[in-house]
Amino acid sequence: MTDATPPFSWRSIILPAYLPTLLFSIGEGAIIPVIPVVATDRGASLALAGLIAAMLMVGELAGDLPAGWLVARIGERNAMIGASLLAVIGVLIALASPTEFALGIGIFLLGLATAVFGLARHAFLTSYVPEAVRARALSTLAGVFRAGWAVGPFVAAALIAWTGSSEVVFWVLVAACFAVVVVLIVLPDPERVFGAARLAREASADAASTASGAGAGWGAVRTAGEAEADAASHGVFRAIATYRAVLFRIGSGVGLLAAVRASRTVILPLWAVSIGMPPEAAALVIGISATIDFALFYVSGQVMDRFGRLWSAIPGLVGLGTGHLILAFTHDVPGAEAWFTVVAVLFGVANGLSSGVILTLGADLAPKDQPAPFLAAFRTIADAGQAVAPLILAAVTSAVSIMAASATMGVLGFVGAGILWRYVPRYVPSPRRSRRAGGSDDSGPPEPPGAPDPGD
Numbered sequence: 001m002t003d004a005t006p007p008f009s010w011r012s013i014i015l016p017a018y019l020p021t022l023l024f025s026i027g028e029g030a031i032i033p034v035i036p037v038v039a040t041d042r043g044a045s046l047a048l049a050g051l052i053a054a055m056l057m058v059g060e061l062a063g064d065l066p067a068g069w070l071v072a073r074i075g076e077r078n079a080m081i082g083a084s085l086l087a088v089i090g091v092l093i094a095l096a097s098p099t100e101f102a103l104g105i106g107i108f109l110l111g112l113a114t115a116v117f118g119l120a121r122h123a124f125l126t127s128y129v130p131e132a133v134r135a136r137a138l139s140t141l142a143g144v145f146r147a148g149w150a151v152g153p154f155v156a157a158a159l160i161a162w163t164g165s166s167e168v169v170f171w172v173l174v175a176a177c178f179a180v181v182v183v184l185i186v187l188p189d190p191e192r193v194f195g196a197a198r199l200a201r202e203a204s205a206d207a208a209s210t211a212s213g214a215g216a217g218w219g220a221v222r223t224a225g226e227a228e229a230d231a232a233s234h235g236v237f238r239a240i241a242t243y244r245a246v247l248f249r250i251g252s253g254v255g256l257l258a259a260v261r262a263s264r265t266v267i268l269p270l271w272a273v274s275i276g277m278p279p280e281a282a283a284l285v286i287g288i289s290a291t292i293d294f295a296l297f298y299v300s301g302q303v304m305d306r307f308g309r310l311w312s313a314i315p316g317l318v319g320l321g322t323g324h325l326i327l328a329f330t331h332d333v334p335g336a337e338a339w340f341t342v343v344a345v346l347f348g349v350a351n352g353l354s355s356g357v358i359l360t361l362g363a364d365l366a367p368k369d370q371p372a373p374f375l376a377a378f379r380t381i382a383d384a385g386q387a388v389a390p391l392i393l394a395a396v397t398s399a400v401s402i403m404a405a406s407a408t409m410g411v412l413g414f415v416g417a418g419i420l421w422r423y424v425p426r427y428v429p430s431p432r433r434s435r436r437a438g439g440s441d442d443s444g445p446p447e448p449p450g451a452p453d454p455g456d
Contacts, residue, residue, distance in 0.1 A: 029152025059111015296352025316354025321413025
């Protein structure tokens with residue numbers, strides 16, 4: 001069969017993949033810094049405000065598996081449209097009732113929408129971008145996401161300074177989501193543009209397999225996305241059993257990296273409330289931090305490709321852990337706002353230097369023949385760390401203090417650095433070693449490095 005798929009060009013994915021991502025992340029980046037402020041304005045304690053902010057991560061974790069099922073059945077574009085509308089519903093619920101409970105429900109729905117939206121854009125690029133440029137496409141996606149998170153807080157700061165209200169910022173997300181829907185409806189469906197010929201070939205191959213295996217029970221032809229979603233949902237437990245060693249070892253470090261990353265997004269706005277920093281000033285500082293984070297995403301990829309994954313992961317974990325410890329000891333000192341600004345900048349540098357390391361480690365470790373089940377298990381560990389961290393912050397803040405909560409996360413950051421320092425060299429070959437062995441930068445490991453060791 002002749003391949004009629006149009007040749008790939010970067011311009012062809014800017015509008016369908018990157019523009020909706022930028023719009024959605026601007027809206028999300030605008031409201032995240034003000035969630036604790038709105039919660040405390042509605043009467044929530046500091047611990048409860050942290051719990052409400054954590055609902056975003058909890059919603060993402062809860063939405064991971066349903067998102068895979070949804071995207072496989074309705075397609076990437078329809079899934080992104082549905083996610084945008086769900087985010088709008090969540091915001092309207094939070095605004096309609098001025099209670100802490102309504103705010104928590106609204107933020108949880110936003111987390112569900114974020115899970116669907118994130119998986120849809122990731123699946124699109126994975127499916128339709130050629131393998132030779134896939135890593136650059138995905139790192140650019142991460143950069144676009146960070147750009148939205150960098151712009152959003154500045155928009156929030158300007159609106160708060162203009163109106164004097166924190167809740168008005170929620171309408172930024174509503175406007176951004178409607179803009180996403182308009183963009184996706186107006187533009188041609190990228191799945192049809194890029195995938196028609198490829199999916200036709202796969203359908204033909206499946207049909208031939210069905211004919212040759214008549215009576216085997218294969219009555220329907222599935223797309224590649226449906227097959228991958230099915231493999232991920234049914235094979236994940238087998239992957240956990242087969243690759244239990246690497247999932248426990250490197251997965252633990254990755255989970256802690258995801259945890260301290262998530263912690264920083266919650267503790268910065270919560271800390272600003274605790275030290276009495278004006279909301280517009282806090283949003284401005286968080287915006288500067290996000291800008292630094294965005295500026296370093298390409299540097300992280302270059303460092304990992306040239307020197308190895310540890311050169312990105314360890315500085316990120318050490319920097320994030322150090323920032324949390326600095327906060328723990330500067331809450332009540334003179335110049336607490338200045339220390340807050342210093343730590344926000346440190347968080348931006350540390351997180352920017354570790355951009356993409358979790359996705360890259362997952363790709364390095366996944367078996368070549370059937371990566372989906374392993375990646376599903378690997379991503380679940382990272383998402384669990386992301387979801388649990390804000391809950392730890394809320395629990396420790398409620399039981400002891402916000403200073404103790406920050407110190408706890410700082411210690412966990414150093415523990416994660418130690419775990420990855422110990423196990424990444426064992427399972428992931430460095431780029432220099434691969435080149436000496438005759439491999440290329442974009443080649444996978446010769447054998448799945450996550451396979452169990454003889455003594456495991």
